[in-house]
Amino acid sequence: MSELLDIENLSLSFGGLAALQDFSMSIREKTIHALIGPNGAGKSTLFNCISCLVCPDRGKIHFKGMDLLRVPPYDIIKHGISRTYQNIVMFPGLTVEQNLMIGLHHSMKSGSLRGGLRTKFARREEKMVKEKAGAIAKDLGIAEYRYRPAVELPIGIQRLVELGRSLLASPRLLLLDEPASGLNTKEKIALAECLIKYKQKYELTLLLIEHDIDFVMGLAQEITVLNFGMKIAEGTPDQIQNNKKVVEAYLGDDDV
Amino acid sequence: MEDLIQTLVIGITMGGVYALTAIGIVLLYKCSGIVNFAHGSISMMSPYIAITMLTGTFSLLTDDLVTKQVMPYWLAIVGGLAFVIVIGLMVERLVVRPILNRSHLHAVLACLGVLMFLEYTVGWIWTDDDRTFPPVFNEYSFFEIKGVFISYNNMAILAIVITSIICLQLFLTRTKFGLAMRCTAEDMDAAQMMGINYKKVLAVSWAFASALGGLAAVLLAPQLLLYPSFMMGVLIKGFVATIIGGFGSIYGAILGGVVLGVLESLLSVYVSTQFKSIFAFSLVILILSINPTGLIPERKFSREV
Amino acid sequence: MKKKSIFLVFGIVLLVFPHILLGLVQTKLLFMINLVLIYSILTISMNFLLAYTGQLSLGHGAFMAVGAYSSTIFTQTLGLPLPFSIILAGMVTGLAGYLIGLPALRLKGHYLAIMTLCFGIIIPEAIPLWKSVTGGFIGLESPKFHYFDFIFSYRSESTIPDGSAYYVCLIVLAAVCFFTSNLINSRTGRAFSALTGNESAAKSLGINVVRYKLLAFFYCAFFAGIAGALYAHLIGYIEPDQFNFWMSVFPLLMMFMGGVGSNAGCIIGAFVIMLLPDLVTTFVAIPNMPYILLSLSLILVLVFLPNGIVSSRPVVFISLALPENRRSE
Numbered sequence: 001m002s003e004l005l006d007i008e009n010l011s012l013s014f015g016g017l018a019a020l021q022d023f024s025m026s027i028r029e030k031t032i033h034a035l036i037g038p039n040g041a042g043k044s045t046l047f048n049c050i051s052c053l054v055c056p057d058r059g060k061i062h063f064k065g066m067d068l069l070r071v072p073p074y075d076i077i078k079h080g081i082s083r084t085y086q087n088i089v090m091f092p093g094l095t096v097e098q099n100l101m102i103g104l105h106h107s108m109k110s111g112s113l114r115g116g117l118r119t120k121f122a123r124r125e126e127k128m129v130k131e132k133a134g135a136i137a138k139d140l141g142i143a144e145y146r147y148r149p150a151v152e153l154p155i156g157i158q159r160l161v162e163l164g165r166s167l168l169a170s171p172r173l174l175l176l177d178e179p180a181s182g183l184n185t186k187e188k189i190a191l192a193e194c195l196i197k198y199k200q201k202y203e204l205t206l207l208l209i210e211h212d213i214d215f216v217m218g219l220a221q222e223i224t225v226l227n228f229g230m231k232i233a234e235g236t237p238d239q240i241q242n243n244k245k246v247v248e249a250y251l252g253d254d255d256v
Numbered sequence: 257m258e259d260l261i262q263t264l265v266i267g268i269t270m271g272g273v274y275a276l277t278a279i280g281i282v283l284l285y286k287c288s289g290i291v292n293f294a295h296g297s298i299s300m301m302s303p304y305i306a307i308t309m310l311t312g313t314f315s316l317l318t319d320d321l322v323t324k325q326v327m328p329y330w331l332a333i334v335g336g337l338a339f340v341i342v343i344g345l346m347v348e349r350l351v352v353r354p355i356l357n358r359s360h361l362h363a364v365l366a367c368l369g370v371l372m373f374l375e376y377t378v379g380w381i382w383t384d385d386d387r388t389f390p391p392v393f394n395e396y397s398f399f400e401i402k403g404v405f406i407s408y409n410n411m412a413i414l415a416i417v418i419t420s421i422i423c424l425q426l427f428l429t430r431t432k433f434g435l436a437m438r439c440t441a442e443d444m445d446a447a448q449m450m451g452i453n454y455k456k457v458l459a460v461s462w463a464f465a466s467a468l469g470g471l472a473a474v475l476l477a478p479q480l481l482l483y484p485s486f487m488m489g490v491l492i493k494g495f496v497a498t499i500i501g502g503f504g505s506i507y508g509a510i511l512g513g514v515v516l517g518v519l520e521s522l523l524s525v526y527v528s529t530q531f532k533s534i535f536a537f538s539l540v541i542l543i544l545s546i547n548p549t550g551l552i553p554e555r556k557f558s559r560e561v
Numbered sequence: 562m563k564k565k566s567i568f569l570v571f572g573i574v575l576l577v578f579p580h581i582l583l584g585l586v587q588t589k590l591l592f593m594i595n596l597v598l599i600y601s602i603l604t605i606s607m608n609f610l611l612a613y614t615g616q617l618s619l620g621h622g623a624f625m626a627v628g629a630y631s632s633t634i635f636t637q638t639l640g641l642p643l644p645f646s647i648i649l650a651g652m653v654t655g656l657a658g659y660l661i662g663l664p665a666l667r668l669k670g671h672y673l674a675i676m677t678l679c680f681g682i683i684i685p686e687a688i689p690l691w692k693s694v695t696g697g698f699i700g701l702e703s704p705k706f707h708y709f710d711f712i713f714s715y716r717s718e719s720t721i722p723d724g725s726a727y728y729v730c731l732i733v734l735a736a737v738c739f740f741t742s743n744l745i746n747s748r749t750g751r752a753f754s755a756l757t758g759n760e761s762a763a764k765s766l767g768i769n770v771v772r773y774k775l776l777a778f779f780y781c782a783f784f785a786g787i788a789g790a791l792y793a794h795l796i797g798y799i800e801p802d803q804f805n806f807w808m809s810v811f812p813l814l815m816m817f818m819g820g821v822g823s824n825a826g827c828i829i830g831a832f833v834i835m836l837l838p839d840l841v842t843t844f845v846a847i848p849n850m851p852y853i854l855l856s857l858s859l860i861l862v863l864v865f866l867p868n869g870i871v872s873s874r875p876v877v878f879i880s881l882a883l884p885e886n887r888r889s890e
Contacts, residue, residue, distance in 0.1 A: 051765050073764040083765055091758035094751065102755055106767030108748050112776060115747030116740040122747060129748075169766070291671050354864050361617065364674075365817050366863045368810060372856035380849040488806070492682065495675055534686055537679035544676045545664035 004029040004173060004205050005050070010059035012045060019045040020056065021229040027173070032199060032206045034216045037226035038249060043209045044086060047175050051083055052076055063173070077106050082171035084162045086178045090150040096161050097146045100133035103168030136164045140194070155182040159191070167198060176208040180215050188212065192219050217241065225249065258404045263525045264518060269410050271517020272417035276472040277494035278501070278509035279424065280465035286441035286504070287461035288352065290363040294370035296491030298344050299469030300484065301374065303389050303477040304382055306336030314382060329390065337470045344466025345459055353458070379484040389477035413475050420471060421510065424464070437461060489533075496540050579727045591723045597835045598730035599791050602737050604812040604827035606784035609741060612822050613753040614777045616665070617674045620681025622808035624782050626688060628654045628789025629799045630695055633703040638694070643704065643794070650790040651783045658782020662775045685804040700800025703793040726795045733791060737784055738824045753777065818862055
């Protein structure tokens with residue numbers, strides 16, 4: 001298995017606050033890799049760097065051997081990186097189906113002219129995209145919500161919609177920002193099964209940020225721990241569980 | 257050299273009046289969060305009411321101004337300002353506040369509606385014709401310093417502008433209510449949690465803004481002639497001033513107003529009067545393209561996605 | 562099947578309408594109806610920009626002016642055929658919109674509104690300066706429509722151009738409505754909804770936000786330019802004074818009166834704002850009263866009917882972006 005994502009010495013500061021300090025990490029293909037750490041450790045910042053929404057001060061990111069930082073944010077998805085968000089992003093005014101269909105935006109070819117004139121090409125493409133969206137909705141078990149406005153649905157369903165949207169983009173690497181937050185135990189188990197299923201089915205690599213340690217321990221094959229923007233530990237779930245530094249970071253230092 | 261100083265003095269004076277309008281705009285923006293397009297029309301009513309009180313009639317023929325004076329000049333001006341303050345409070349209470357909760361876009365539209373309503377109503381009651389308005393001093397009395405001619409009127413306007421700004425500043429910084437207003441302007445929600453009566457602050461800010469606008473209108477009416485939409489151009493220049501100085505602060509408004517006034521004055525004397533507005537607005541576009549928050553930056557904290 | 566027959570009836574009414582009008586009422590009304598059609602297009606263009614980018618344009622009068630002058634110059638001075646020059650005028654205005662969009666991209670809410678306001682004031686003032694081409698303050702004459710004259714040949718000379726113009730404006734309005742409503746349920750429409758919802762997420766889904774915003778400016782200006790061109794050929798002459806502040810404000814009022822977010826709302830708003838004052842004048846002879854009542858009713862509508870008169874489709878209200886400390890999240 002080769003390195004899919006290679007992060008080297010990434011540093012980023014916001015004003016006086018160092019969000020990431022000399023951070024390095026490698027993710028192997030077809031693994032489930034988790035990123036954990038206390039709040040404010042810099043996890044979401046890292047995702048934003050990978051998505052090229054934010055530019056790091058120093059460092060490199062390589063994806064499939066390519067320099068990612070040179071790619072504009074709207075092309076990231078074309079190269080095969082898809083993501084979800086901590087506070088779910090459901091576009092208001094759109095139904096579940098339409099939200100899903102946006103996942104295929106980058107692979108569609110109808111522009112504003114064809115769309116506005118409703119040419120045969122545009123109509124055919126719309127139909128095809130609709131079918132694909134319907135298929136994945138069915139697969140995820142949310143087909144009954146297809147025509148409901150996405151923002152009105154409960155969080156559990158919204159997370160599935162977001163997952164479906166990011167899967168439709170046929171990514172190689174899927175970034176999940178706290179996918180289990182807001183879910184109850186039953187939903188979490190279902191989500192974990194779902195992720196494993198899709199990882200197998202689409203040969204995905206998953207990188208997820210999570211706070212729920214149990215969820216992570218059961219799911220991830222490799223874990224990286226962040227605190228104050230720096231990597232403090234890395235390894236298999238067992239190794240991390242017994243790592244003193246990790247325990248300290250989460251529970252705080254005993255001697256004040 | 258004397259010409260230059262004269263031009264500068266006139267520029268600063270006009271700039272001061274623009275600043276009054278701009279301060280009104282900024283005050284309302286900071287406390288209510290909306291851009292009040294009706295500011296000019298509300299202000300416009302003050303000279304109309306002043307003249308009506310002065311002559312006791314609605315006809316406002318020029319001769320009447322000289323022959324019929326039922327009360328002293330300054331009393332009429334005060335009356336005009338008082339009326340305008342009441343109008344401002346009414347607009348705030350009846351139109352803006354109910355809409356504010358929905359969307360600020362609606363509030364802005366509502367202000368445009370108020371603008372239309374006031375302009376046409378004034379046009380109905382007092383007719384659309386141009387009126388003359390008596391200045392503070394007879395326009396043609398000058399005094400001279402080393403070859404520079406400055407009219408008494410000009411000095412009076414400058415004095416009034418400076419006094420009002422100082423009064424406002426003292427109120428905002430030295431009084432308890434002024435502090436409450438500044439807090440609300442910074443963070444409305446936090447201010448409410450501190451026990452500040454947001455409704456009172458809103459009302460007072462509108463009262464102040466209307467008073468300042470009305471004062472600006474009274475000072476400009478002699479020069480621009482009185483007709484229902486005479487403050488429209490001034491209002492827009494007020495916007496320009498706030499943008500030049502940065503939409504966020506009163507100091508910015510003052511700075512922007514003075515800069516605009518001086519630049520306009522210089523341009524009209526040394527280049528041509530034709531391009532005055534084109535220049536002003538091109539300047540705005542330029543500033544907005546480069547730095548949207550003007551010369552004095554609004555404090556911003558960078559946030560992540 | 563029922564829907565189709567309603568459409569058919571509606572279509573026939575629209576086609577026969579001017580003849581009925583001319584037969585029953587004074588001819589000026591047909592002219593006003595034509596203005597309603599043109600303002601509908603203008604309002605729809607403004608609505609397009611607002612709904613798709615959340616940006617408010619206060620300078621639509623400038624786009625009208627560019628479209629009107631372009632088309633007039635293309636037909637009068639360059640001798641191009643009418644339909645060609647109208648579309649070309651639209652493209653020119655679209656380009657202007659694109660150029661305005663470039664600096665406007667970085668602006669939020671009220672800043673953009675003020676910038677468009679400035680453009681709205683500058684362009685009508687700048688146009689007369691280029692006397693040789695634009696005819697200065699006197700303005701230019703513009704050829705009227707004559708395509709459908711044969712239909713109206715049984716009427717008197719003076720009414721024929723208005724009748725022709727009616728069909729032209731109707732067709733253009735229908736085309737604009739067709740295009741914009743198709744766009745909503747297309748890939749482009751979804752992209753716009755996404756970028757107004759969350760720009761960063763939209764980018765991560767492959768949407769080039771900058772390109773789309775500029776596209777919105779282009780289309781908005783294109784339609785406004787077409788409206789301007791139609792306006793020029795309807796009235797027969799254009800001068801800078803016509804494109805003043807009120808021309809920028811009218812579409813705004815119409816949009817909110819009728820209902821933001823829907824084409825039908827824009828059309829209804831145009832009807833109300835254009836025709837109500839005239840209706841009032843026939844009953845009440847007081848000067849200015851129509852506009853007083855109009856502004857009053859606008860205020861009332863805004864306070865009590867926030868979704869406008871149409872109030873039908875769920876509308877996504879995009880509030881002007883406010884400084885961070887104003888958000889309640």
